[in-house]
Amino acid sequence: MQEFKVYTSSRSQLIDITHEVSCILSGYKAQDGIITVFTPHTTAAITINENADPAVCSDILSKLDRLIPPGEAFYRHLEGNSDSHLKSSLVGASEQILVKGGKLVLGTWQGIYFAEFDGPRTRKVYVDFIEK
Amino acid sequence: MQEFKVYTSSRSQLIDITHEVSCILSGYKAQDGIITVFTPHTTAAITINENADPAVCSDILSKLDRLIPPGEAFYRHLEGNSDSHLKSSLVGASEQILVKGGKLVLGTWQGIYFAEFDGPRTRKVYVDFIEK
């Protein structure tokens, strides 16, 4: 299992980590199998989405913040990040990506993203590869 | 790794692909392990839900479209499908299903669905099996 750090700079942020995951994959001298990308935090997530127009990431975060804004009156958790916890469960703590001939099998426009929902913070991502 | 195509006919649609995944699994002569079903598109997703009453699928899509409608004024991405990208990240690009004795381990009412959020289009699904 390998790990790396992500440094986030906003409360809500999508950071492309495809390069970091590819580099770790190269280290495994892997051929075919599946790679898991997992974050050990409960106010963050991992997702796959478009890596071409940066407006896609900002639109995803804008809409998510309108649907699930911070600080609603009915929240009982005192840290002010109940919205972040819900976003984490909806987007999910991990992604699984197929690996073929040593390469991530991603679509043309797909990138792997670290999703920050309660930044800025220093975060960790765990990666492991299972061979077929 | 195997792949197949899905032809969607509406902007939002859930298409049962359980049969296609089962057929691919048969080809592996697999016994026990895990199968991954992944879509390489950023405005689509894979999910598991009820395969009995078709009203479940239409209700899921109706509610999702009310929560996250297309064309909201604050979107900056110019392709008009920012809602589709968010739906893709919330539902997720893949599902993992356990395999036992060569069969998918699904509940009585569970089917595997391709979720289209920006159709109609021709789409791809990738499938791979990891043996225990």
Add this chain to the structure above:
Amino acid sequence: MQEFKVYTSSRSQLIDITHEVSCILSGYKAQDGIITVFTPHTTAAITINENADPAVCSDILSKLDRLIPPGEAFYRHLEGNSDSHLKSSLVGASEQILVKGGKLVLGTWQGIYFAEFDGPRTRKVYVDFIEK
């Protein structure tokens, strides 16, 4: 593949199943790999979230019920649980957790939860481990 039962007592509920998953993992005498936790129900889900302050779980469920309440007039499915099916697809039927040295690799505050969206019911969870 192993399975265990979960007894839920409310319509919406998050139940910590980390201990049950750890016990099953011990039985595999596993070292390194990945464990899959899967629920075969279409109105429930598996998620990972905070296991410290119980208010986090209640806030997650409160907000989710406000976003996706039961019984909206446009639903066509007659069982009154269309909201539960959508919640199931958004949170997801399974989680994958890395295993290192025989232990679940979870963050300090992470627990594995069974998410009930149409209880109270008796539910099943399937668990299987794939070694590296």
